[in-house]
Amino acid sequence: MKTGVMPVGHLNIEQVRQILVMATTPPPLRGARPWRFQCTPGAIELYADIDEGPERREQLLSCGVALLNLRLAIKAHGSHPDVRLLPTAGRPDLLAVVRPRGHEPVSPVDRRLAEAIPVRRGNRSPFTAAAVPPEVQRELRRAAEIERSWLATVEPEQIPLLREIMDRAVPENGDRTDFDVQPDRLLVVVGSLHDTNLALLQAGQAMQRVLLTATASGLSSALWSAVMAQPGPRRELRQLLGGGLWPQVMLRLGHGAPVAPYTPVRLEDVVTSDEHPFSAGLR
Incomplete structure (x- = not known):
């Protein structure tokens, strides 16, 4: 196993890098990022060290946020994300295996959501009284x-x-x-x-x-x-x-005032690659 990004399926290394940047954009609900990604020849795997204490719920929610971004990023690159959640009871730290499958045009809704990933911000400023339609x-x-x-x-x-x-x-x-x-x-x-x-x-x-x-x-x-x-x-x-x-x-x-952008995470800190993935048998 090594640190870094590798091609996954039909996606080249630069496409995978762009996808992982989008997947790692959101900060966790609280504290350190609980998730990490592993690139394999055929899939991107989502792992997490999940506590059994009161922080477990927030950690899993944060991992779900990253997973949704990963799915949308793969769609934005013209591929279908084939997702398996919690694929094996023997590895509770393996939360999802996502395989890019085939080529398909991105829908207008998915493109709209993918474009919103880098600009979404939490906003703690007071909101105006303007109603949400x-x-x-x-x-x-x-x-x-x-x-x-x-x-x-x-x-x-x-x-x-x-x-x-x-x-x-x-x-x-x-x-x-x-x-x-x-x-x-x-x-x-x-x-x-x-x-x-x-x-x-x-x-x-x-x-x-x-x-x-x-x-x-x-x-x-x-x-x-x-x-x-x-x-x-x-x-x-x-x-x-x-x-x-x-x-x-x-x-x-x-409706609130503009807020500052996030500090992006370094992919080297949360992404590894493996030529012999654990998920190889999860076809």
Whole structure:
């Protein structure tokens, strides 16, 4: 095994490099990047060192974000990403194997989302009171559903109870003054029917598809997951949303001031290559 980028399938080394730059663009929800990629002759493999503690959920969500970007980047290069999630129980650190298959034109929607990857930014500035149009809200909900997750909207009458839940979550998770909630702002929660590793990977992809859809529609976004880190407040939020979904992350969407760009990650720090991949038998 060695550090670096190599050709994968019919994609040349420069195409793979561009794809991995897009895949590694998003920062993790919190702390160090939990993911790493491995190039093999036929696939790009996504690995992660996942804790079994309270940070596991955020780590898997962050890996899902990177995976969605990887899929969109492969599509933007005219190929179909054949994805296998959690392909073997014997390697829990292997989250996904993605094989570029064939040649196909990129759809307008996928191109639009891929173009949004380098410009999407988290925005903690105050948002204006300008409303998010209903048709855009429908598009955001559809984006989550495509990734087998759901987008629940926090209604204005739920805001007072939500503030109480957030206040109880803050002491162990830091200050939330930069994530104020207002009845006239769009506040949504990405949720899943289950709380397994697979569901969290799907929810991470759903979160990123929602965020990229918002960016492509000219919206700013901020995310907050601290309330999900404690079992008590998370159960309360689940009940507030009707009790059917496991809440994974809360998003504030609207119109905010421009923000600074991300500092790109060095591919050498997160990408390895292997001529004899573990996934060789996963055909």
